[in-house]
Amino acid sequence: MHSVGYMRKANSVLLALLLLVPVARASEEQRQPEESEQLEHWLGKLSRAVTELEYRGLVTFEHAGMLETLQVVHAVRNGEQIERVRYLSGEPRELVSRGFSANCRRGDNPMARAALWSKAGQADVQNAYQFFLHGEERIADRDAVVIEARPRDKHRLGMVVSLDRETGLPLKSMLVGERGRVLERYQFVRLDLSPLPDSALKPQSASARRIDNSGACATAQSRWQLRWIPDGFKSVAIHTLPDGDMLVFSDGLSVFSVFVQQLGRELEFKGRAIRGATVAYMDRFEVDDTQYTVTVVGEIPDDTARLLARAVSSK
């Protein structure tokens, strides 16, 4: 491609262009199918692993200059995904999630976690990101393949994941902001793929939070809409909250949520709150003499969150 552009700039003979272009095309096509086939293979493997694989492991989770360690367990029982996260550092925190999340859809494509499962889903995601293979590395004593998802515009963060060569499970995943800054890193220290006893799925602390995700992607009616969303994002779910609505959007890799709520005056704040890769941008607006608070939350660039908050309007 480079040589083509150069030739044009040099304004050289048309014939030379006509001769060169097919050559350049041909060589690119020769290189591309192999790499795109490989990517397709790995992305498919990734989406199957995060949905179906039974595993447990120890993980380090770093963000905002902090390092925490946690234990993760993932299993499927009777078609139901059961996931448990327990923090091993800091205050004791534990979460157990169960449910059939296969009903999460993005537009007409089954998204759930299997966005990259299908060719259609992959094509969709590739409109928003460019994927690169970056060789291999070793994580948690296992061989991993490094894949980068580089955003095609400024409205999403980049992602670098290192997939377990054997299973496709992300052994390391980093969110990357502007100028290649790593905002968050999640990395296995130990991975155990042996079958899990049911006891491993049960919470270890009495205070563990249990969430049922069967209705995770339900779509309720909302009076709110966004006049603008970045290309490639689609509505995935709409929830009714006690004090307002929650609208969820995804481009297949990243997700943002828009909360429109009627909240008290003490919550008057215009600006952003940041924790690791997550930003929450808050603002207020008025419709029919009523004040509403809009909070856009996501692993997205700050400016995008601000633009989204301004794009909220009543239908």
Next chain:
Amino acid sequence: MSHGNHQDRLNESLSALMDGEAGELELQRLLKASAASKEVGERWSRYQLAANVLRGERVASVDRSLAANISAAIAQEEPLSQSHGEGSAANAHAARGRWRRSLSRGAVAATVAFAAILGVQQLSQPQPGGDLVASGAERPEQQPVQSLPQPSGFYVPTPNTRTVSTAAPRLVPDNPVAGQAQFHQAPPPELMRHLNRVMIQHSEQAAHIGSQGMVPFARATYGEQSGQ
């Protein structure tokens, strides 16, 4: 003299000191003010930090006790004649000749102070783009420990990961001068609860959509510790 005026003058003196143009009186006033007022000391330290970053130098912290020692050392020196007081502009102009002579001493003291402030405590590698001063305005980036293949163009600085402190989100008001600056000190607990809650709700939702596996659950659970 109003407090505001006094503050303005101190700020001017600080700028002058930063530019290496402060006279001895100004320096003394600054040292005195920085001993008495935490704010002046901190402002000095911020200017210093900004200047360092602009020059692409490493960042050092201010040792206030050292500044106090220098102040004491200067106090022992022969005092300047009173005519150098904070008089009118004309007076100051006339005194410029004498100012020059005594300036050298002030300059030496200033240099010593600078050396102390510049110090040697190396906090971090200089960063491309000089983001060090912008800690209040930019998303703090994670700085991972180097591990093998990084895609080219990735900035992976030296490790500086700390273990755990607070899980509270950091607030950056859009317009910090318009009355919301106080949030830096004490954000209302209701606000923090709200932010925490929406972050958790978002993460739980995201766990079922993106292809990040359990990462969003890690985020959701992480936030639970503060004020849920």
